[in-house]
Amino acid sequence: MTKAQNIFIVGTAYSGSTVLGNALNCHKDIAYAGEVNRLELFSQLYNTAEIGGCLYCNMHDKPCPLFSKENIRKIELAGVEGYFSKFREITGKEIIIDGSKFLNWMRTVYYSNAFAKNKTKAIISVKNPFSFVQSFVSREIGLVFEGANMWRDTYLDAFRTLNSAGIPYMVVRYENYAFKPQDSLEKVCAFLDVEFDKTMLDFEKKEVHAIGGNLHALTWQDNFRIPPITMEKKIFSKEKAEKFKSDHKKFGGWVDDEWKFTLKKEDIQTILSMPMLSETMNLLGYKIYDLLEEYQKENIGFGDIKL
Ligand SMILES: [Zn+2]
Numbered sequence: 001m002t003k004a005q006n007i008f009i010v011g012t013a014y015s016g017s018t019v020l021g022n023a024l025n026c027h028k029d030i031a032y033a034g035e036v037n038r039l040e041l042f043s044q045l046y047n048t049a050e051i052g053g054c055l056y057c058n059m060h061d062k063p064c065p066l067f068s069k070e071n072i073r074k075i076e077l078a079g080v081e082g083y084f085s086k087f088r089e090i091t092g093k094e095i096i097i098d099g100s101k102f103l104n105w106m107r108t109v110y111y112s113n114a115f116a117k118n119k120t121k122a123i124i125s126v127k128n129p130f131s132f133v134q135s136f137v138s139r140e141i142g143l144v145f146e147g148a149n150m151w152r153d154t155y156l157d158a159f160r161t162l163n164s165a166g167i168p169y170m171v172v173r174y175e176n177y178a179f180k181p182q183d184s185l186e187k188v189c190a191f192l193d194v195e196f197d198k199t200m201l202d203f204e205k206k207e208v209h210a211i212g213g214n215l216h217a218l219t220w221q222d223n224f225r226i227p228p229i230t231m232e233k234k235i236f237s238k239e240k241a242e243k244f245k246s247d248h249k250k251f252g253g254w255v256d257d258e259w260k261f262t263l264k265k266e267d268i269q270t271i272l273s274m275p276m277l278s279e280t281m282n283l284l285g286y287k288i289y290d291l292l293e294e295y296q297k298e299n300i301g302f303g304d305i306k307l
Contacts, residue, residue: 002029006084006116007097008106011125012154014135016174018217021099023203029194031091034210037100042211043072054209059223066209080109103157122167124158126284127174129271134259148271152280178255260298269305
Protein backbone atom coordinates (compact mmCIF):
# COMPACT_ATOMS: atom_id res chain seq x y z
CA MET A 1 0.00 0.00 0.00
CA THR A 2 1.22 3.49 -0.82
CA LYS A 3 2.36 5.44 2.22
CA ALA A 4 1.00 8.89 3.00
CA GLN A 5 3.48 11.54 1.87
CA ASN A 6 3.56 15.33 2.04
CA ILE A 7 5.44 16.63 -0.97
CA PHE A 8 6.57 20.20 -1.48
CA ILE A 9 7.65 21.54 -4.83
CA VAL A 10 10.15 24.33 -4.15
CA GLY A 11 11.82 26.74 -6.55
CA THR A 12 11.14 29.91 -8.49
CA ALA A 13 8.04 30.77 -10.48
CA TYR A 14 8.01 29.66 -14.16
CA SER A 15 10.15 26.62 -13.38
CA GLY A 16 7.75 24.16 -15.00
CA SER A 17 6.11 23.06 -11.75
CA THR A 18 2.55 23.25 -13.15
CA VAL A 19 3.27 20.91 -16.08
CA LEU A 20 5.05 18.60 -13.66
CA GLY A 21 2.24 18.72 -11.11
CA ASN A 22 -0.45 18.21 -13.75
CA ALA A 23 1.32 15.10 -15.04
CA LEU A 24 1.87 13.64 -11.56
CA ASN A 25 -1.77 14.29 -10.75
CA CYS A 26 -2.70 11.60 -13.33
CA HIS A 27 -1.12 8.94 -11.11
CA LYS A 28 -3.68 6.98 -9.09
CA ASP A 29 -1.86 7.64 -5.81
CA ILE A 30 -0.89 11.30 -6.36
CA ALA A 31 -2.90 14.51 -6.11
CA TYR A 32 -1.44 17.85 -7.15
CA ALA A 33 -3.07 20.60 -5.09
CA GLY A 34 -1.32 23.58 -6.67
CA GLU A 35 -0.25 26.74 -4.86
CA VAL A 36 -1.81 26.03 -1.48
CA ASN A 37 -0.17 29.12 0.06
CA ARG A 38 -2.45 31.23 -2.12
CA LEU A 39 -5.65 29.52 -1.00
CA GLU A 40 -6.75 32.51 1.01
CA LEU A 41 -6.41 34.85 -1.96
CA PHE A 42 -7.96 32.40 -4.39
CA SER A 43 -10.79 31.39 -2.09
CA GLN A 44 -11.94 35.00 -2.19
CA LEU A 45 -11.96 34.87 -5.98
CA TYR A 46 -13.54 31.40 -6.02
CA ASN A 47 -16.34 32.65 -3.82
CA THR A 48 -17.27 35.44 -6.17
CA ALA A 49 -18.91 35.26 -9.58
CA GLU A 50 -15.56 35.92 -11.22
CA ILE A 51 -13.97 32.53 -10.72
CA GLY A 52 -16.19 29.53 -10.08
CA GLY A 53 -13.45 27.10 -9.15
CA CYS A 54 -9.92 26.15 -10.16
CA LEU A 55 -8.60 27.31 -13.55
CA TYR A 56 -9.58 24.01 -15.15
CA CYS A 57 -13.19 24.24 -13.93
CA ASN A 58 -13.31 27.90 -14.74
CA MET A 59 -12.48 27.11 -18.37
CA HIS A 60 -15.03 24.33 -18.49
CA ASP A 61 -17.76 26.35 -16.79
CA LYS A 62 -18.46 23.86 -14.09
CA PRO A 63 -18.29 23.87 -10.31
CA CYS A 64 -14.99 22.62 -8.93
CA PRO A 65 -15.38 19.27 -7.14
CA LEU A 66 -12.15 19.76 -5.16
CA PHE A 67 -12.18 23.49 -4.39
CA SER A 68 -15.84 23.82 -3.58
CA LYS A 69 -16.78 26.40 -0.96
CA GLU A 70 -17.32 23.61 1.52
CA ASN A 71 -13.94 21.96 0.87
CA ILE A 72 -12.09 25.27 0.93
CA ARG A 73 -13.56 25.85 4.35
CA LYS A 74 -12.49 22.40 5.56
CA ILE A 75 -8.96 22.94 4.24
CA GLU A 76 -8.71 26.40 5.79
CA LEU A 77 -9.95 25.09 9.14
CA ALA A 78 -7.36 22.30 9.04
CA GLY A 79 -4.69 25.02 8.89
CA VAL A 80 -0.99 24.55 8.16
CA GLU A 81 -0.90 21.58 10.56
CA GLY A 82 -3.66 19.63 8.92
CA TYR A 83 -4.23 20.60 5.30
CA PHE A 84 -2.20 17.72 3.84
CA SER A 85 -4.38 15.21 5.73
CA LYS A 86 -7.50 17.05 4.67
CA PHE A 87 -6.47 16.86 1.00
CA ARG A 88 -5.89 13.09 1.48
CA GLU A 89 -9.37 12.75 2.91
CA ILE A 90 -11.00 14.76 0.10
CA THR A 91 -9.06 13.32 -2.86
CA GLY A 92 -8.70 9.76 -1.59
CA LYS A 93 -5.04 9.84 -2.65
CA GLU A 94 -2.13 9.20 -0.30
CA ILE A 95 0.51 11.43 -1.87
CA ILE A 96 -0.33 15.13 -1.85
CA ILE A 97 1.83 17.65 -3.70
CA ASP A 98 1.89 21.25 -2.55
CA GLY A 99 3.17 23.34 -5.47
CA SER A 100 3.47 26.63 -3.57
CA LYS A 101 7.24 26.71 -4.22
CA PHE A 102 8.04 29.33 -1.55
CA LEU A 103 10.66 28.15 0.94
CA ASN A 104 9.16 30.30 3.64
CA TRP A 105 5.81 28.55 3.24
CA MET A 106 7.49 25.14 3.37
CA ARG A 107 9.36 26.07 6.55
CA THR A 108 6.17 27.34 8.21
CA VAL A 109 4.26 24.16 7.38
CA TYR A 110 7.10 21.77 8.13
CA TYR A 111 8.00 23.22 11.52
CA SER A 112 4.39 23.47 12.68
CA ASN A 113 3.69 19.85 11.85
CA ALA A 114 5.73 17.66 14.18
CA PHE A 115 3.92 14.40 13.32
CA ALA A 116 4.39 14.75 9.58
CA LYS A 117 8.15 15.21 9.52
CA ASN A 118 8.93 11.65 8.47
CA LYS A 119 6.33 11.93 5.69
CA THR A 120 7.85 15.01 4.09
CA LYS A 121 9.87 15.11 0.86
CA ALA A 122 10.67 17.90 -1.59
CA ILE A 123 11.10 18.30 -5.32
CA ILE A 124 13.33 21.17 -6.37
CA SER A 125 11.86 22.46 -9.62
CA VAL A 126 14.20 24.60 -11.72
CA LYS A 127 14.75 26.03 -15.15
CA ASN A 128 18.05 27.59 -16.13
CA PRO A 129 18.59 31.18 -14.90
CA PHE A 130 18.67 32.64 -18.43
CA SER A 131 15.23 31.25 -19.15
CA PHE A 132 13.96 32.32 -15.72
CA VAL A 133 15.23 35.87 -16.22
CA GLN A 134 13.56 35.98 -19.63
CA SER A 135 10.20 35.06 -18.00
CA PHE A 136 10.83 37.50 -15.15
CA VAL A 137 11.73 40.45 -17.38
CA SER A 138 8.99 39.83 -19.96
CA ARG A 139 6.39 40.09 -17.18
CA GLU A 140 7.93 43.41 -16.14
CA ILE A 141 8.61 42.13 -12.64
CA GLY A 142 12.07 43.60 -12.52
CA LEU A 143 15.47 44.03 -14.15
CA VAL A 144 17.87 41.36 -15.37
CA PHE A 145 20.16 41.49 -12.33
CA GLU A 146 17.18 41.34 -9.97
CA GLY A 147 15.88 38.23 -11.68
CA ALA A 148 19.33 36.65 -11.56
CA ASN A 149 19.61 37.39 -7.84
CA MET A 150 16.18 35.98 -7.15
CA TRP A 151 17.02 32.77 -9.01
CA ARG A 152 20.29 32.26 -7.14
CA ASP A 153 18.87 33.16 -3.71
CA THR A 154 15.87 30.88 -4.12
CA TYR A 155 18.01 27.81 -4.89
CA LEU A 156 20.65 28.51 -2.26
CA ASP A 157 17.80 28.89 0.23
CA ALA A 158 16.32 25.59 -0.98
CA PHE A 159 19.59 23.70 -0.42
CA ARG A 160 20.13 25.40 2.94
CA THR A 161 16.60 24.69 4.20
CA LEU A 162 16.34 21.11 2.95
CA ASN A 163 19.81 20.11 4.13
CA SER A 164 19.37 21.72 7.52
CA ALA A 165 15.99 20.03 8.12
CA GLY A 166 17.17 16.72 6.64
CA ILE A 167 14.27 16.56 4.18
CA PRO A 168 14.86 14.09 1.32
CA TYR A 169 14.78 15.88 -2.04
CA MET A 170 15.42 15.52 -5.74
CA VAL A 171 16.01 18.06 -8.51
CA VAL A 172 13.82 18.21 -11.64
CA ARG A 173 15.31 20.44 -14.32
CA TYR A 174 12.59 21.79 -16.63
CA GLU A 175 14.80 21.29 -19.70
CA ASN A 176 15.27 17.56 -19.02
CA TYR A 177 11.61 17.12 -18.18
CA ALA A 178 10.48 18.95 -21.32
CA PHE A 179 12.78 16.95 -23.61
CA LYS A 180 12.23 13.56 -22.02
CA PRO A 181 9.14 13.61 -19.80
CA GLN A 182 9.15 9.87 -19.21
CA ASP A 183 12.70 9.87 -17.90
CA SER A 184 11.97 12.62 -15.34
CA LEU A 185 8.61 11.15 -14.32
CA GLU A 186 10.16 7.70 -13.79
CA LYS A 187 12.72 9.26 -11.47
CA VAL A 188 10.06 11.17 -9.53
CA CYS A 189 8.01 7.97 -9.16
CA ALA A 190 11.07 6.12 -7.85
CA PHE A 191 11.67 8.95 -5.39
CA LEU A 192 8.04 8.77 -4.21
CA ASP A 193 8.23 4.97 -4.07
CA VAL A 194 5.35 4.37 -6.48
CA GLU A 195 5.17 2.51 -9.81
CA PHE A 196 5.58 4.62 -12.96
CA ASP A 197 2.20 5.05 -14.63
CA LYS A 198 2.33 5.88 -18.35
CA THR A 199 -1.01 7.70 -18.32
CA MET A 200 1.00 10.59 -16.84
CA LEU A 201 2.55 11.13 -20.30
CA ASP A 202 -0.83 12.20 -21.70
CA PHE A 203 -1.67 14.72 -19.04
CA GLU A 204 -2.37 17.67 -21.34
CA LYS A 205 -6.14 17.37 -21.60
CA LYS A 206 -6.74 15.58 -18.33
CA GLU A 207 -8.81 16.97 -15.54
CA VAL A 208 -6.78 18.70 -12.85
CA HIS A 209 -8.02 20.72 -9.90
CA ALA A 210 -5.19 22.82 -8.56
CA ILE A 211 -4.90 26.31 -7.15
CA GLY A 212 -3.18 28.91 -9.30
CA GLY A 213 -0.45 27.69 -11.61
CA ASN A 214 0.92 28.68 -14.98
CA LEU A 215 -1.72 29.21 -17.65
CA HIS A 216 0.60 27.80 -20.31
CA ALA A 217 0.04 24.40 -18.75
CA LEU A 218 -3.67 24.61 -19.56
CA THR A 219 -3.47 25.80 -23.17
CA TRP A 220 -3.89 22.18 -24.37
CA GLN A 221 -7.42 22.08 -22.99
CA ASP A 222 -10.09 22.24 -25.73
CA ASN A 223 -11.88 25.00 -23.89
CA PHE A 224 -8.77 27.04 -23.17
CA ARG A 225 -9.50 30.67 -22.47
CA ILE A 226 -7.98 33.37 -20.34
CA PRO A 227 -9.80 33.48 -17.01
CA PRO A 228 -11.33 36.83 -16.01
CA ILE A 229 -8.77 37.22 -13.27
CA THR A 230 -5.21 36.27 -13.94
CA MET A 231 -1.87 37.60 -12.90
CA GLU A 232 -0.61 36.73 -16.37
CA LYS A 233 -2.58 39.42 -18.22
CA LYS A 234 0.62 41.17 -19.28
CA ILE A 235 1.92 38.26 -21.32
CA PHE A 236 -1.34 36.53 -22.10
CA SER A 237 -3.04 38.68 -24.67
CA LYS A 238 -5.96 37.07 -26.49
CA GLU A 239 -3.95 36.95 -29.72
CA LYS A 240 -1.04 35.30 -28.05
CA ALA A 241 -3.27 32.71 -26.42
CA GLU A 242 -4.88 31.94 -29.80
CA LYS A 243 -1.50 31.61 -31.47
CA PHE A 244 -0.24 29.46 -28.66
CA LYS A 245 -3.21 27.19 -29.11
CA SER A 246 -3.07 26.97 -32.89
CA ASP A 247 0.58 25.89 -33.08
CA HIS A 248 0.52 23.87 -29.94
CA LYS A 249 2.62 20.76 -29.83
CA LYS A 250 2.27 17.90 -27.42
CA PHE A 251 4.47 18.26 -24.35
CA GLY A 252 7.77 16.41 -24.70
CA GLY A 253 10.66 16.48 -27.16
CA TRP A 254 10.99 20.28 -27.22
CA VAL A 255 11.74 23.04 -24.78
CA ASP A 256 10.67 26.67 -24.43
CA ASP A 257 13.93 28.43 -25.32
CA GLU A 258 12.76 31.98 -25.97
CA TRP A 259 15.64 33.28 -23.86
CA LYS A 260 18.11 32.43 -26.64
CA PHE A 261 16.31 34.82 -28.97
CA THR A 262 15.39 37.64 -26.59
CA LEU A 263 18.26 38.02 -24.12
CA LYS A 264 21.11 40.22 -25.23
CA LYS A 265 24.73 39.31 -24.79
CA GLU A 266 25.07 41.81 -21.95
CA ASP A 267 22.08 40.21 -20.20
CA ILE A 268 23.80 36.82 -20.31
CA GLN A 269 26.97 38.45 -19.00
CA THR A 270 25.06 40.22 -16.19
CA ILE A 271 23.43 36.97 -15.11
CA LEU A 272 26.71 35.05 -15.12
CA SER A 273 28.56 37.75 -13.21
CA MET A 274 26.31 37.43 -10.13
CA PRO A 275 28.41 36.02 -7.28
CA MET A 276 27.72 32.31 -6.71
CA LEU A 277 25.26 32.06 -9.58
CA SER A 278 27.31 29.78 -11.82
CA GLU A 279 28.22 27.63 -8.78
CA THR A 280 24.51 27.31 -8.00
CA MET A 281 23.89 26.25 -11.60
CA ASN A 282 26.53 23.55 -11.16
CA LEU A 283 24.97 22.36 -7.93
CA LEU A 284 21.64 21.99 -9.70
CA GLY A 285 23.26 19.93 -12.44
CA TYR A 286 23.46 22.48 -15.24
CA LYS A 287 26.34 22.40 -17.73
CA ILE A 288 26.99 26.08 -18.32
CA TYR A 289 29.17 25.61 -21.38
CA ASP A 290 26.46 23.58 -23.13
CA LEU A 291 23.90 26.33 -22.52
CA LEU A 292 26.27 29.02 -23.76
CA GLU A 293 27.02 26.96 -26.82
CA GLU A 294 23.28 26.79 -27.56
CA TYR A 295 23.13 30.56 -27.18
CA GLN A 296 26.12 31.00 -29.46
CA LYS A 297 24.37 29.13 -32.26
CA GLU A 298 21.64 31.80 -32.31
CA ASN A 299 23.78 34.84 -31.52
CA ILE A 300 26.87 36.05 -33.32
CA GLY A 301 29.70 37.61 -31.35
CA PHE A 302 29.54 35.21 -28.44
CA GLY A 303 33.28 35.47 -27.86
CA ASP A 304 32.90 38.32 -25.40
CA ILE A 305 30.99 36.40 -22.71
CA LYS A 306 33.28 35.56 -19.83
CA LEU A 307 32.69 33.00 -17.15
ZN1 LIG B 1 -11.61 22.32 -10.39
